Amino acid sequence: MPRAATTSDAFNAIAEPRRRDILTFLAYAERPVSEIVDGLQMGQPSVSKHLRVLLEVGLVDVRREGRQAFYRTNTTHIKAIHEWTRLFERHWQNQLQRIKTRAERTAAAKQ
């Protein structure tokens, strides 16, 4: 059994660094494919293939206009990932607190 398909969910889709770059690039404005190619310095077929994956898992939306295709990030699933990471928020606050406390103790000991 190989790894789960990149199209199986948002977590798998964003494992690829280039796809994260694309999502970041498309976060605040829709853009045609050619702008992604120029902006991120990637080959056009490569961009199209990555967009297909992102589209399939719902991480981007397309609007077709003539021969152009305008893509933009759809943050619905990114929000889901955000929520998953938030499960650990309390935990890392504790870890930071421990580090801080230890640092303060060390500093106090040095005086």
Place this chain on the structure above:
Amino acid sequence: MPRAATTSDAFNAIAEPRRRDILTFLAYAERPVSEIVDGLQMGQPSVSKHLRVLLEVGLVDVRREGRQAFYRTNTTHIKAIHEWTRLFERHWQNQLQRIKTRAERTAAAKQ
């Protein structure tokens, strides 16, 4: 060129659903491997292999004690993922706002 290694970064490591299960399970308390096996109903070699990946990218820490190995989630890299998703926070608030506004307009039109 195949997909990037699962050990290449936290994003690749958490693409695997079982590994996310393990991280969630180990979020608030360290646990020996056997408890993960029981708690998540997975095979022991499978758990050990997933833990190796998570350890390699720094998503878990181990404390060895006798023949037991206690693992716990290290949230440092999860925080990095959290920060990446936060880049989109403003965007999804806009999207929610649009949906809300549209819903209100629809409701107003119906009256």
Place this chain on the structure above:
DNA sequence: GTGACATATGCCGATAACGGAATATAATTG
């Protein structure tokens, strides 16, 4: 040391992903 327990590693076969280059599809222009 022997046996029991806890965890880690090795071997296997099947499969999907990646980049690159070529080519296909679709829309526009003249």
Place this chain on the structure above:
DNA sequence: CAATTATATTCCGTTATCGGCATATGTCAC
């Protein structure tokens, strides 16, 4: 219709991954 532009798809070879089972390593208890 032919040429051009914008995007999508296909083919190819290489390679890491996964689960399952067997087995190795390490630790304790008698």
